[in-house]
Amino acid sequence: xxxxxxxxxxxxxxxxxxxxxxxxxxxxxxxxxxxxxxxxxxxxxxxxxxxxxxxxxxxxxxxxxxxxxxxxxxxxxxxxxxxxxxxxxxxxxxxxxxxxxxxxxxxxxxxxxxxxxxxxxxxxxxxxxxxxxxxxxxxxxxxxxxxxxxxxxxxxxxxxxxxxxxxxxxxxxxxxxxxxxxxxxxxxxxxxxxxxxxxxxxxxxxxxxxxxxxxxxxxxxxxxxxxxxxxxxxxxxxxxxxxxxxxxxxxxxxxxxxxxxxxxxxxxxxxxxxxxxxxxxxxxxxxxxxxxxxxxxxxxxxxxxxxxxxxxxxxxxxxxxxxxxxxxxxxxxxxxxxxxxxxxxxxxxxxxxxxxxxxxxxxxxxxxxxxxxxxxxxxxxxxxxxxxxxxxxxxxxxxxxxxxxxxxxxxxxxxxxxxxxxxxxxxxxxxxxxxxxxxxxxxxxxxxxxxxxxxxxxx
Numbered sequence: 143x144x145x146x147x148x149x150x151x152x153x154x155x156x157x158x159x160x161x162x163x164x165x166x167x168x169x170x171x172x173x174x175x176x177x178x179x180x181x182x183x184x185x186x187x188x189x190x191x192x193x194x195x196x197x198x199x200x201x202x203x204x205x206x207x208x209x210x211x212x213x214x215x216x217x218x219x220x221x222x223x224x225x226x227x228x229x230x231x232x233x234x235x236x237x238x239x240x241x242x243x244x245x246x247x248x249x250x251x252x253x254x255x256x257x258x259x260x261x262x263x264x265x266x267x268x269x270x271x272x273x274x275x276x277x278x279x280x281x282x283x284x285x286x287x288x289x290x291x292x293x294x295x296x297x298x299x300x301x302x303x304x305x306x307x308x309x310x311x312x313x314x315x316x317x318x319x320x321x322x323x324x325x326x327x328x329x330x331x332x333x334x335x336x337x338x339x340x341x342x343x344x345x346x347x348x349x350x351x352x353x354x355x356x357x358x359x360x361x362x363x364x365x366x367x368x369x370x371x372x373x374x375x376x377x378x379x380x381x382x383x384x385x386x387x388x389x390x391x392x393x394x395x396x397x398x399x400x401x402x403x404x405x406x407x408x409x410x411x412x413x414x415x416x417x418x419x420x421x422x423x424x425x426x427x428x429x430x431x432x433x434x435x436x437x438x439x440x441x442x443x444x445x446x447x448x449x450x451x452x453x454x455x456x457x458x459x460x461x462x463x464x465x466x467x468x469x470x471x472x473x474x475x476x477x478x479x480x481x482x483x484x485x486x487x488x489x490x491x492x493x494x495x496x497x498x499x500x501x502x503x504x505x506x507x508x509x510x511x512x513x514x515x516x517x518x519x520x521x522x523x524x525x526x527x528x529x530x531x532x533x534x535x536x537x538x539x540x541x542x543x544x545x546x547x548x549x550x551x552x553x554x555x556x557x558x559x560x561x562x563x564x565x566x567x568x569x570x571x572x573x574x575x576x577x578x579x580x581x582x583x584x585x586x587x588x589x590x591x592x593x594x595x596x597x598x599x600x601x
Contacts, residue, residue, distance in 0.1 A: 186214045186309065192252055192320035193288055194268075195280045199584040200577050201273060203280040203323075203383035205232065205241075208269040208294055209252035210316065216248035216309070217263045219302040223247060227298040227311070228269050232277050234286040238293075242272035252322060267309075269294065280321075281384070284377050290317040325389045326382050329406070333378075334438065336431040343378040343408045344435065347392035349401035352444065363402040363449035363597060365391045366436060368458030374409045374421045381408040387453060390587040400597040403443060407432060423454070423461025432461075433469065448601040452476040455583040456507060459498075463522060466491045475599035477592065479583040480507050482516040489529035495564040495599045497592055498523065499582055501540060503572035506580040523567045533565045534558035540570035540582060544589075551591040564599075 194207040208230060223246040230241040247261030249268050255261050261268060271278065280286055295315040300308045329345040336342075349362050367388040369381040382388050388406035390396065409428055412421055423429060440447060450473045454462045459481025466473060467487035475495040500519040502509045511517045527533045536554040538547070551568070558566050575582055586592060 186212050186216070188212055188316055190320070191292075191294065191316045191318045192322050193292055193318045194252065194254060195288075195321060195323045196273070197323070197326060197383050197386050197389045198273060199386050199588055200581065201278075202385070203285075204273045204278045205280050205288070205292070206271055206273050206278070207254050208271070208292060208318065209249075209322070210267045210269070210294065211252065212265050212267065215263050215265050216267055217302075218248060218300075218308060219304065219306070221301070221303045221308075223267075223300050224298070227296060227300055229295045229297050230269060230271060231293045232291060233293075234277070234279075234288055234291040239277045241275050241277065241292075244270045244272050246270070253324065280323075281380060283372070283380070284375060285379050285383070288318070288321045290319070292318045294318075323383070325393050328392065329382060329388070329404075331378050334407075334431070334435045336434040338427070338430070340427050340431045341410065342428075342431045342435055343376070343410065345378060345382055345388065345406040345408075347388070347397075347404040348443075349397060349403065351401060352403075359444075361444045361446040363400070363451060364436075364440065364443075364445045365402050365404045365451045365453060366432075367391070367404065367406045368423055368452065368454030368461045369406070369408065370454075370456035370458055371422070372456075374411060376411050378408055381406045385455060385583060386587055387455060387458075387583070391453075391593075396593065400593070402597070403439075403445060405436070405439060407435060422457055424464040429461070429465065429468075432465070449474050449597075449599070450601075451596055451599070452478075453587075453596075454481070455479040455586075456481065456580070459519075460507075463487075466494055470494065471601070474601040475596055477586065477596060478519070479586050480504055480519070480580060481522075482507050482518050483522055485517050485521055485525040488522055488525040492526055492529050492531035492565070497566045497568070497595060499568035499570065499586055501570040501572075501575040501579045501582040502537075503575075503579040504582065506578075509569070519567065520569070523565070526565060531565045532561055532563040533567055534561060534563040535567045535569065537569040537571060539574035540585060541574045541576055542585075544585070547585050548589055548591045551589055555591060555595060566595075 188210050190211040192209045193205050194209055196206045197203050225243040225246055228243055230243055231238045232241050246269050248264050249261045249266045250264035252266050293315040296311045299311050329347050333341055333343045373380045373384045388404050391404045452462045452473050459478035462476050462478045463481055463483030467490040470490050478498045480500050498519045500509050507518055508516055509518045510520045523533050534557050538550045570582055
């Protein structure tokens, strides 16, 4: 067979589940360093590789990093790992293309680090990727097949500032075994079949304190998130990953401030017996199942019945404006983005706190009223005002930095409180909503002023 090098032996010993890879030694023999080059202590084989994904406010679900777990901690002794040392290719759709590596650093966990000087000595190597790469998507309509879809190869040695070899380059590539999606991975998957046999899939986030002590007397708010029309599916995933709605209410920093149950149902693809319209929250079958799911959930978990919140975008906002008039004394407040509805029913909900927003130049759901009988948010707010509600209105650009965006929201809320108004309406100036004028919601659920306002409401 010929002489087996140390690198080959270690790769074979690591098992055949991965094409295991990068080791911390030279390629000649087990104990012989490359001429003229110091060697760090022993070999350091890669053991496991995971993709780190993130649900972004505007670009949906993206693969943003690769985390490689090594047998021993990686100590750069103050040195920096150049991004050019690693080559990453992605083939989730079967066609391989390069990803852009932006920075590389060791860490103690399989997670990215937002600090300027990221990382610390640990067994994980984090390879961050440009989220704007054309092939960065983790899903289209359905999640893409990401298992073993990424290959990572080290193409240059990694050394400390003093020349010690930390990780050696080599010809072998590793493929990912796992996919990590922070926050999303904490949602439980489930389904609910109503009294008629209609089934809704859902995802559920439960407050950490409830998980630790389910028998405690504490009652928590319930946030129900209604996805848009693009997330109608049978995958029980894209209602979490297509937009940062449910995820933003479940992220740790938000839960520390406002612990709550977060319920994210998903409308299924229509079956022949359901009829052609069973793809919207306003369909009687879907609406009835949703109401029954909420009723059932509130009896089986310690939910504060006075703090049920509806949140939705696009057809989810349409669902809000359809559901509230039918159940005007159930929900404490609602956030509705880029929605439409029946103006004649707005008089029934003038007492409910609502914060609505919409891009003025939305071509999908008209801001005022357009084709196909879609009276937009502007029309609905006018009808609420005619019915006696005081609507506090504001307009600003939808591409402002977060601090300025929240300052505008804070000023609008201050005016509303001074006027005794509990209905607020934010309009976004034409040409300022990135990606698509319909995607008005990108900053809505990142806006701490709006979310704090929601949690302050009680029936």
